[in-house]
Amino acid sequence: MPADAEAPALSADPALFLRLASIGKKAAADLQALKTSPVLKTRPVLKTKPGLKTKPGLKTGKARRWRKRSHVLRLLDTAEGNLRQAGWLCAAIDDTPLLLPLLPALPDPPMIEDLGALQILARGTLISESCSLPDSASPQPHAITLHAITLEGRQYHAVQIDGPRTNSLGLATQLTETCMLYWDGAHPLVQLAQQLGLVPNKPLWANQIPLALPQPENLHELDALSACCAMLRHALAQVDGNISCLLAAQDSEGVHQMRVALRRLRSVLALHRGLLPADAVQTVRAELAWLNAPLGRRRDLDVFVEETLAPLRRALPDLQGLHDLAIHLDEKRAAAQQALLSAFRSPRFTRLRLALEALCHQPPATEPPPALQHAALLLQRRRRKLKKLGRRLGECSEAELHELRILAKKLRYAVEFYRPLFKGRSKSARRHAQGLARLQDALGALNDAAVGAQLLRNLLGMPAEDPVAAAIAGWFAARQHGQLAGLPAAWEAYAELKPFWKAALPPE
CATH class of the missing domain: 1.40.20.10 (CHAD domain)
Structure with missing residues (x-):
């Protein structure tokens, strides 16, 4: 994603989220400090092949372009709470619906045809700043987004990293060396919904999580390392x-x-x-x-x-x-x-x-x-x-x-x-x-x-x-x-x- 692309919204995809430790004015200052972090400044950039034009915003030494977006944020459900009962939290970023699972590996989410037919559970705002981070180790650059979320007076500041998971993990680890960042284990909007008492905050047993083995129909060809990684993800x-x-x-x-x-x-x-x-x-x-x-x-x-x-x-x-x-x-x-x-x-x-x-x-x-x-x-x-x-x-x-x-x-x-x-x-x-x-x-x-x-x-x-x-x-x-x-x-x-x-x- 180039630097001048649309800022990624709070995605339900497996983006990597870290929560900023500070709140209030300190959080706003820390988000600005993150934008000039040495970790982000010294990331290697993609080199173009001879004869090809460099992509906009990816030239060596060019300042990162951060694009800022403001959104209206709402949490929604039917009057009977059917979506949450089925294990889904429905959010609307402006008028775009986003369904977030409350339990691992739920079936495909239901279709939301008319947001206006749902009741508003909570209102707030989402302010996001995004830029791309080219990576010499991957042809696909990362997108990093800084979120400032306010929902019914509660604040949540998060860093979202989109891109190849291996490199995202390395980038996130580097950021924790210079910034106070938490791993919350859940999507920011699920965290806020739990804090507001809109969704239950329950323990999770191992038998509630399906073990996602690769090649499930051909287990004789499955190697022990692949099985090990599936078990690690299950425990995580x-x-x-x-x-x-x-x-x-x-x-x-x-x-x-x-x-x-x-x-x-x-x-x-x-x-x-x-x-x-x-x-x-x-x-x-x-x-x-x-x-x-x-x-x-x-x-x-x-x-x-x-x-x-x-x-x-x-x-x-x-x-x-x-x-x-x-x-x-x-x-x-x-x-x-x-x-x-x-x-x-x-x-x-x-x-x-x-x-x-x-x-x-x-x-x-x-x-x-x-x-x-x-x-x-x-x-x-x-x-x-x-x-x-x-x-x-x-x-x-x-x-x-x-x-x-x-x-x-x-x-x-x-x-x-x-x-x-x-x-x-x-x-x-x-x-x-x-x-x-x-x-x-x-x-x-x-x-x-x-x-x-x-x-x-x-x-x-x-x-x-x-x-x-x-x-x-x-x-x-x-x-x-x-x-x-x-x-x-x-x-x-x-x-x-x-x-x-x-x-x-x-x-x-």
């Missing part, structure tokens, strides 16, 4: 879908699903070790560990308060120490939430999110094997480790039971990721995942007790002889007894399941 979609809910702190399930998403990302990286560049993987794994620290603290507090302290207070309403502990833990949760805000509202998280997506565009470190064979070998190895320890179930120490739970969790993640590859064995794969889930549930009380005891010691400094600590210890002991009683049956049920991947194993 779950990360993006839970950012808003997590930061709003309205539903603790958003924190839980974000933690699950990070675990699934680590699982994908572990399952495909050796297929991706080792240095890049090592960097993102270290950054995932950094992000998981405040997330884990908040989640552990949520679990303790909601699943241990709340029922214990109902059972022992006269134990005053439990009420005092609840007040203290609310303060701890508020501090943990603030730490989460600081982490997710930082250029460091934005760079991590960009780096994780960039892995999907990396050339293979080695020649990737067939995806089915790779999956079968990994599933087989993980199952053998689990069964080796599970055969000694009656002799296992508490530490070994913890290890058994971790092995079951790792195998379950692998099963859930690889299930779509085994289309003819879908029922068997589903039973396998369900059996592992029951096994994890039977071992879950052990982990809750260990985390709860550590929380009491480290965060609260509560001695074991304290009446409240004694009551909590007794509660955990009772839960452990009840859950562990079902462990042998859960193990036997799982051990009887046949590997659904056996036919894909290479001949020995």
